[in-house]
Amino acid sequence: MSSILPPSRLWWKEPIAKTEWLWIGIAFVWGMIMFVMMIYWHIYGKQNLSNEAYKTSPEMFAAKAEKFIAENTIRTETDMDIPVVKVPPGGDGYLIARLWNWYPILELEKGQEYKIHLSSMDYNHGFSLQPVNINIQVIPGYEHVVKMTPTSTGTFAIVCNEYCGIGHHTMLGRIYVK
Amino acid sequence: MATTYRTCPSSGLQFEAHAEKLMRWNAVVAVLWLLVGGITAIGVIMTRWPAFKLLPPDQFYTILTAHGIDMLILWILFFEMAVLYFASSTLLRCRLAAPKVAWTGFWLMVVGGIMTNVAIFQGESSVMFTSYVPMQAAPHFYLGLILTAVGALLGCTVFFGTLVVAKRDKTYTGSIPMVTFGALTAAIIAVFTILSGAGILVPTFLWSVGLIKEVDAQLYRMVWWALGHSSQQINVAAHVSIWYLIPAIVIGAKPLSEKVSRGAFLLYILFLQLASAHHLLSDPGMSAEWKVLNTSYFMYFAVMASMIHGFTVPGAIEAAQRRKGFTNGLFEWLRKAPWGNPAFAGMFISLVSFGFLGGISGVVLGTEQINMLMHNTFYVPGHFHTTVVTGTTLAFMAVTYLLVPTLFRRKMIMPKLCQIQPYLFGIAMSITGLVMMGAGTLGVSRRHWDMAFSGAPFQYEWPGAAYLMMGMTGFFGVITIIGGGLWIFLVVGSLLFGEKLEAGSVSDKPTPIPAETPAAAASHHGSDHVGVPGTVVLVLALLVSFVLYYFVNWKYLSEVWLLS
Known part of the structure; x- marks a missing residue:
């Protein structure tokens, strides 16, 4: 029956052609493969986003970050004196997202694992590490603890890729990997 | 309420007077919103085109907010109202239930749409389509x-009431047609969507006037996306219905199997709503288990449904063409399809672009871990411009070529320009979507005024290829806008100056759809089964592209820094 005319109720009894069954089977199996693939990657893959997150407040997070910066700053950069902070290998680093900068500059070592704490002081921000291309949402009121191990050295940019107002495009941060 | 029924002499479709007027008004207002959305598209594309960077940042973000709201909500929603009334009152040949309620709904949408646009263009509500809290709009x-x-x-x-009216007045026998079933799917998802929307927009409104102290930023994102993503699933159900509708009218296609196609729609109702998770995969607030289960629509059942439609829609076309005698080789049916008919051409380009570009990119983007490569990059708008634009908008444009005469x-x-329009718009938009995804793969951000970061304390230089992709986005984006503008010109021009066609006979009683005799029904099903080898080849090509592209992205992921 045409798609725009009512079929008689016999449609429910009508047999399904073999090719249609075959395609349904293929689609089902492919779906299962894709489903299992995500679980497989959690077990064997090396790029899984951390589940560790805490409720926080801008004041609490800023206090922790300031303590970390005070203890680990090795120098300052640019005429704005942005602190460059060496994160202890295997230790915790704090990165503040706020209108419109990433604070402070972090210095990491290749091959070491770090726990990077991310949170926002105001709006949503987007942690976009370039040119590696890792993108993580940063939300006010939530402290996200991401374990990351740099596999390359050099100077990396943190682009903000969640719209956060008129100065959004100036919100560029930096990570050094030695 | 007294009403009349007009039978269109060319199509045989029967229009009830109230429903007809509502469909017209909804469709016309939809086109006006598309016009506003199209004008804003010029501002968006000419600003993101690095060679031009037309607007200053404040105007850019205002225009971008308007573009999202006017296109994704207003153009599509008004058109969908017309589709719902068509799929119920017209296809079932019955009166529209409660036309006064329908008009109230129409005017609420008109007033609401204007109110939101006023807020945006006053400049204090440049919060984007998503309006994530705590950024506040008026x-x-x-x-x-x-x-x-x-x-x-x-x-x-x-719409639901009209289905009841048709049943009670016995204007048809048997089950509702496939297209109506698809529209029913869209309407059911719409109810879920709108209730979710109320669940988040009402508290957010109260917060904006100071009655609520705070709306949690993570909770907002979760509930808002039950509105934001599900509303796009309404569009999928609606445009898939149109994919069934157009070949049925143009070449007399019928579904390969009613059971399979309807089953696929049912899977949409059951699973599509979980896709709110697609937008939260790189968020802190949800566990990995939650993300895996929800992002895959509970083990990819809604993807399976779309893959089924991807088979049954071209399959129905192939079967109809083969019945007409185009049986040579694998693809004579496709070569000799009515490519000069803009309704058919638009529908087919919509199908192919949605399947190969929008569909595949959507599943890859919605894979929990792979999402980290693309979240909030230009890949995301690249993806949804090949679902909502080449999929939904192009399907709506295509069906309009049938609606204007009837x-x-x-x-x-x-007519010559009408023939060209779907190709111009569909192909240009597909290429635009593709290069947008290319730029996103290189990391370029969405919703970003300046990829050169002028005024930032540091410098970061995107790869040259990213600038090339953004330039191509600008170029093909402008061609897409020309294609869309051409459609508006042709439709509005036809409504104002097109040759008037006969109204057809008018009666004050509906003429019911003639009942099928059981014998005729039996011969329709079963005995005239036609094989569809060409469609099999097409869907295998889709599968191979899908599998390759999917695993290429896992390869990309395996090369980034280690995360755990």
Whole structure:
């Protein structure tokens, strides 16, 4: 029956052609493969986003970050004196997202694992590490603890890729990997 | 309420007077919103084109907010109301239930749409389509959206009521047609969507006027996306219905199997709503288990449903063409398809672009871990411009070529230009989407005024290829806008100046759809089964592209820094 005319109720009894069954089977199996693939990657893959997150407040997070910066700053950069902070290998680093900068500059070592704490002081921000291309949402009121191990050295940019107002495009941060 | 029924002499479709007027008004307002959305598209594309960078940042973000709201909500929602009334009252040949309610809904949507746009263009509500809290828009930004949603909910209620009227008045026998079933799917998802929207927009509105102290930023994202993503799933159900509708009218196609196609729609109802998770995969607030289960629509059942439609829609076309005698080789049916008919051409380009570009990119983007490579990059708008634009908008444009002569009783002007339009728009938009995804793969951000970061304390230089992709996005984006503008010109031109067509006979009683005799029904099903080898080849090509592209992205992921 045409798609725009009512079929008689016999449609429910009508047999399904073999090719249609075959395609349904293929689609089902492919779906299962894709489903299992995500679980497989959690077990064997090396790029899984951390589940560790805490409720926080801008004041609490800023206090922790300031303590970390005070203890680990090795120098300052640019005429704005942005602190460059060496994160202890295997230790915790704090990165503040706020209108419109990433604070402070972090210095990491290749091959070491770090726990990077991310949170926002105001709006949503987007942690976009370039040119590696890792993108993580940063939300006010939530402290996200991401374990990351740099596999390359050099100077990396943190682009903000969640719209956060008129100065959004100036919100560029930096990570050094030695 | 007294009413009349007009039978269109060319199509045989029967229009009830109230439904007809509502369809016309909803369709016309939809086109006006598309016009506003199209004008804003110029500002967006010419600013993101690095060679031009047309607008200053404040105007860019204002225009981008308007573009999202006017296209994704207003153009599509008004058109969908027309589709709902068509799929119920017209296809079932019955009166529209409660036309006054339908008009109330229409005016609520008109007032709501204007209110939100006023808020945006006043400049204090450049919060993007998503309006993530705690960034705050003016109260009437949210209020306008709430009114629009209530209006749409009334439209859905009238649709459900009309199904009941048809059943009670016995204007048809058997089951509702496939297209109506698809529209029913869309309407059911719409109710879920609108209730989710109320669940978040009402508190956010109260927060904007100071009655609530705080809306949690993570909770907002979760509930808002039950509105934001599900509303796009309404569009999928609606445009898949149109994929069934157009070949049925143009070449007399019928579904390969009613059971399979309807089953696929049912899977949409059951699973599509989980896709709210697609937007939260790189968020802190949800566990990996939650993300895996929800992002995959509970083990990819809704993807399976779309893959089924991807088979049954071209399969129905192939079967109809083979019945007409185009049986040579694998693809004579496709070569000899009515490519000069803009309704058919638009529908087919919509199908191919949605399947190969929008569909595949969507599943890859929605894979929990792979999402980290693309979240909030230009890949995301690249993806949804090949679902919502080449999928939904192009399907709506295509069906309009059929609606202008039957519903508005005007002949399309400039038939040659009409023939070109779907190719121009569909192909240009597909290429635009593709290069947008290319730029996103290189990391370029979405919703970003300046990829050169002028005024930032540091410098970061995107790879040259990213600038090339953004330039191509600009170029093909402008061609897409020309293609869309051409459609508006042709449709509005035809409504105003097209040759008037005969109204056909008018009666004050509906003529019911003749019942099928059991013998005729039996011969329709079963005995005239036609094989569809060409479609098998097409879907295998889709599968191979899908599998390759999927695993290429896992390869990309394995090369980034280690994360755990």
